[in-house]
Amino acid sequence: MDMTDINPAASDAAADSGRRFGDVILDLQNISLRFGGVKALTDISFDVREHEIRSIIGPNGAGKSSMLNVINGVYHPQEGRILYRGQERKRLEPYMAARQGIARTFQNIALFKGMSVLDNIMTGRNLMMKSNILQMALYWGRAQKEEIAHREKVEEIIDFLEIQNVRKTPVGQLPYGLQKRVELGRALAAEPSMLLLDEPMAGMNVEEKQDMCRFILDVNDQFGTTIVLIEHDMGVVMDISDRVVVLDYGKKIGDGAPDEVRNNEDVISAYLGTSH
Amino acid sequence: MLYRENGQFKTSYAADQQIFPILQDRWALGLLLLVAFVVMPLVGSEYFFRAILIPFLILALAALGLNILVGYCGQISLGTGAFMAVGAYAAYNFMVRIDGMPLIVAMLLGGLCATVIGVLFGIPSLRIKGLYLAVATLAAQFFTDWAFLRIGWFTNNSTSGSVSVANLNVFGIPIESPVSKYLFCLVVVCLFALMAKNLTRSAIGRQWMAIRDMDVAAAVIGIRPVYAKLTAFAVSSFIVGVAGVLWAFVYLGAWEPAAFSIDRSFQLLFMVIIGGLGSISGAFLGAAFMVLLPVVLDQLPHWLGIPISTATVSHLVHMIFGALIVFFLIVEPHGLAKLWSVGKQKMRLWPFPH
Numbered sequence A: 001m002d003m004t005d006i007n008p009a010a011s012d013a014a015a016d017s018g019r020r021f022g023d024v025i026l027d028l029q030n031i032s033l034r035f036g037g038v039k040a041l042t043d044i045s046f047d048v049r050e051h052e053i054r055s056i057i058g059p060n061g062a063g064k065s066s067m068l069n070v071i072n073g074v075y076h077p078q079e080g081r082i083l084y085r086g087q088e089r090k091r092l093e094p095y096m097a098a099r100q101g102i103a104r105t106f107q108n109i110a111l112f113k114g115m116s117v118l119d120n121i122m123t124g125r126n127l128m129m130k131s132n133i134l135q136m137a138l139y140w141g142r143a144q145k146e147e148i149a150h151r152e153k154v155e156e157i158i159d160f161l162e163i164q165n166v167r168k169t170p171v172g173q174l175p176y177g178l179q180k181r182v183e184l185g186r187a188l189a190a191e192p193s194m195l196l197l198d199e200p201m202a203g204m205n206v207e208e209k210q211d212m213c214r215f216i217l218d219v220n221d222q223f224g225t226t227i228v229l230i231e232h233d234m235g236v237v238m239d240i241s242d243r244v245v246v247l248d249y250g251k252k253i254g255d256g257a258p259d260e261v262r263n264n265e266d267v268i269s270a271y272l273g274t275s276h
Numbered sequence B: 001m002l003y004r005e006n007g008q009f010k011t012s013y014a015a016d017q018q019i020f021p022i023l024q025d026r027w028a029l030g031l032l033l034l035v036a037f038v039v040m041p042l043v044g045s046e047y048f049f050r051a052i053l054i055p056f057l058i059l060a061l062a063a064l065g066l067n068i069l070v071g072y073c074g075q076i077s078l079g080t081g082a083f084m085a086v087g088a089y090a091a092y093n094f095m096v097r098i099d100g101m102p103l104i105v106a107m108l109l110g111g112l113c114a115t116v117i118g119v120l121f122g123i124p125s126l127r128i129k130g131l132y133l134a135v136a137t138l139a140a141q142f143f144t145d146w147a148f149l150r151i152g153w154f155t156n157n158s159t160s161g162s163v164s165v166a167n168l169n170v171f172g173i174p175i176e177s178p179v180s181k182y183l184f185c186l187v188v189v190c191l192f193a194l195m196a197k198n199l200t201r202s203a204i205g206r207q208w209m210a211i212r213d214m215d216v217a218a219a220v221i222g223i224r225p226v227y228a229k230l231t232a233f234a235v236s237s238f239i240v241g242v243a244g245v246l247w248a249f250v251y252l253g254a255w256e257p258a259a260f261s262i263d264r265s266f267q268l269l270f271m272v273i274i275g276g277l278g279s280i281s282g283a284f285l286g287a288a289f290m291v292l293l294p295v296v297l298d299q300l301p302h303w304l305g306i307p308i309s310t311a312t313v314s315h316l317v318h319m320i321f322g323a324l325i326v327f328f329l330i331v332e333p334h335g336l337a338k339l340w341s342v343g344k345q346k347m348r349l350w351p352f353p354h
Helices: A008-016 A064-071 A094-099 A117-123 A133-138 A142-160 A176-189 A206-222 A234-240 A258-263 A265-272 B023-043 B046-072 B080-097 B103-126 B130-150 B178-200 B203-213 B215-220 B225-252 B262-275 B280-304 B310-331 B335-349
Strands: A024-035 A038-049 A053-057 A079-084 A102-104 A194-198 A226-230 A243-248 A251-256
Touching (some): A038 A064, A038 A226, A038 A243, A053 A064, A053 A234, A064 A194, A094 A102, A102 A176, A117 A142, A117 B203, A133 A142, A133 B178, A142 A176, A176 A194, A176 A206, A206 A226, A206 A234, A234 A258, A251 A258, A258 A265, B046 B080, B046 B178, B046 B203, B046 B225, B080 B130, B080 B225, B080 B262, B103 B130, B103 B225, B130 B262, B178 B225, B178 B280, B203 B215, B203 B225, B215 B225, B262 B280, B262 B310, B262 B335, B280 B310, B280 B335, B310 B335
Parallel strands (some): A053 A226, A053 A243
Antiparallel strands (some): A024 A038, A024 A079
């Protein structure tokens, strides 16, 4: 794992996107999560500030994805408090997290395989569609207006992600890199205030990674979206993140700016091992 | 050569989002409707309406309803016969207990009763999936079988257990002759097919498909699984209930609970699977396959002049029919609708290789 590798395209973009942090938007306090006897997360605390790119790194099985699942309500931690926009959050279901403006992508692509790219991204806007079932059955008035209005927004996202030529293709037929892009598009369609990205660059080649970096930085910059990122490519993480939290065996072993984390003894030993 | 969309440019999203964006498809549909509404009533024989077209239309409607649940929302149901029965008996009760109840209103009320029962038996789907859900909906089947057989009130205390309706009419037009029955069913089926298509291309349809394809991801983007699954059960059972009313009132005229037995549920599930899960045209193709094929197989030796006894024929029909189902599922597991769309795709290029 080479931590000094710098990805030039990404670092330029990172430098350009004027850093404008807001207040703490999400505050996780002493989170512990167990599955039976297995401790997935132990006493983890960190916060996410508005508009920043916050990365979570750590070796396999460190609890990174579990952390995201806690944030958007898929898992419910046994202990700890979560404050979202200054308010303590009670136990909530994933769809409620979506209503609060939290969107995410998955480590293993979780697209709707039977649907076209267009429909997948349109689904991301379902929370904003207000027509009732009868209007939809008749496809008249509000229902049709809504379909067209949201289609325009979705087309903007399709343009942004440069996937115009596959908009009507069933997603199952797309190559892996494009599927990842569509999944990002679906998350963006909800116009989230916080975006959780679970290994958006896993399995990609260098060019696809650069594209994805560009999209992430653009989203952060243009829409001011707060991003929580899990990624294994240290070059990317160190380049584009504002702050990095490091997990190992479900415990937090480092937290801070990329440079601090890079030089943290515990982090280095977790990644490279220590000599005994 | 004839079937290609070259030069058909869309300049608005409304034009791009229509049900049949390709001109040739619109012509084909227009032609089909013309044949169905005008040519058939002129040339069809009484036997043709009674034995083929009317059951085809009604079963296609029921398969359409089931397809919304199974094909679009991914919830397997073996209770289709039960929901048909609820629709039929509810409409029957509205007809006999309320004087001057119009057929259309009774039909819609029957559908609503089926909706209520459908949602009730859909509640387990919030916890269980797949085959387990199929078993749970099977309970609906056994329950309604029992209820309509044993609880006299539902059948207006008919001693034989069989009930019947007579003097059907819509806005004063009697629905008695085979042609009028056929046209009535055709109108109802066309309207429901259009509405089902509209639902499946709207937000609610995308929610159903999202739940079907990946329920965790669906919840994460804000879809409430409870709402999506129960609306699918509601819409599906409403359509199935209406189909039940038509089956009982228009096709059978007089019926007993056995008309909506577990066999009916299986038949409809096969129709949906053979026709194509998650496709409106699949419901029609599946119903056509299941209704027409036995008739054709039955008549084939007669047409070819092969002297076989009727008993042998009826056994052969079962065997060949079963074999054909297996064959189709192997060749195209996504059903006849998929086969049809593959054919259209080929037609776009034909006769050129690329």
